[in-house]
Amino acid sequence: MNIRNQGKKPDTKLKKRILVITAVAAERDAVLRGLGKDKRFEVLAAGVGSAAAAVSTTKVLAASKYGLVVSAGIGGGFSGRTEVGSIVVANEIVAADLGAETPEGFSSLDELGFDSSRMQVDNSLVKKVTEALRSAGISVDTGAVLTVSTVTGTTKSAIELAKRVPGAAAEAMEGYGTALAAHEFGVPILEIRAISNPVGARDRGAWRIKEALATLEAASSVLLGVLV
Numbered sequence: 001m002n003i004r005n006q007g008k009k010p011d012t013k014l015k016k017r018i019l020v021i022t023a024v025a026a027e028r029d030a031v032l033r034g035l036g037k038d039k040r041f042e043v044l045a046a047g048v049g050s051a052a053a054a055v056s057t058t059k060v061l062a063a064s065k066y067g068l069v070v071s072a073g074i075g076g077g078f079s080g081r082t083e084v085g086s087i088v089v090a091n092e093i094v095a096a097d098l099g100a101e102t103p104e105g106f107s108s109l110d111e112l113g114f115d116s117s118r119m120q121v122d123n124s125l126v127k128k129v130t131e132a133l134r135s136a137g138i139s140v141d142t143g144a145v146l147t148v149s150t151v152t153g154t155t156k157s158a159i160e161l162a163k164r165v166p167g168a169a170a171e172a173m174e175g176y177g178t179a180l181a182a183h184e185f186g187v188p189i190l191e192i193r194a195i196s197n198p199v200g201a202r203d204r205g206a207w208r209i210k211e212a213l214a215t216l217e218a219a220s221s222v223l224l225g226v227l228v
């Protein structure tokens, strides 16, 4: 399988500025509360979905230099891999519904012979962030974070997705677009998701958004310590 690697070596010192892309204002504000007033971070609410995230990330990176891009927000968690209230740090960002439906099932971009639909995240960065979150008492898992255009809404689809992408821990809607834009500029990427709901049968009323935003805020204050 064809897996995209970040073009350039990541800046392991991370002394540079950090761009955080969220979908909605509530996520942006949670991240900002966690980061305080640190000038090295720029935090933007780009809108929901991969395209909006890619456009905003590209606009910012074209205008100025950053050492790291972070896709951050709430997300759905795959059962058996993570729990509502935990943080998932992506070790891989996967465009999970980019491909073709065939009589034999779903074919990914890779299987169709196009570019890869999987972006790898620098291992040492994932480890560093995961360990720091754990040390701060935050429940954290690592795994593939899937980027989808449609929120999974049935148990059947959740099982199929988890089977299709081994290692799937969470799903959200912006990671791949953000990562693709960062990749074009040779900037390393990180994705963190505060789990607000299980991936599966739709029950929007049961989403623990307030709690997930509080976890996102706590995780952001840990990032402040570990990334700069």
Ligand SMILES: O=C(O)c1cccc(C(=O)CC[C@H]2O[C@@H](n3cnc4c(=O)[nH]cnc43)[C@H](O)[C@@H]2O)c1
Pocket: 023, 024, 026, 027, 047, 048, 049, 073, 074, 075, 076, 077, 148, 150, 151, 152, 171, 172, 173, 174, 196, 197, 198, 199, 209
């Ligand atoms: O209604 C609110 O107060 C509110 C506050 C913060 C965020 C939201 C959102 O609806 C954010 C949408 C955002 O969340 C991600 N997300 C969350 N759960 C899932 C999921 O199960 N599958 C896919 N995406 C999910 C996603 O990245 C959306 O952009 C509302």
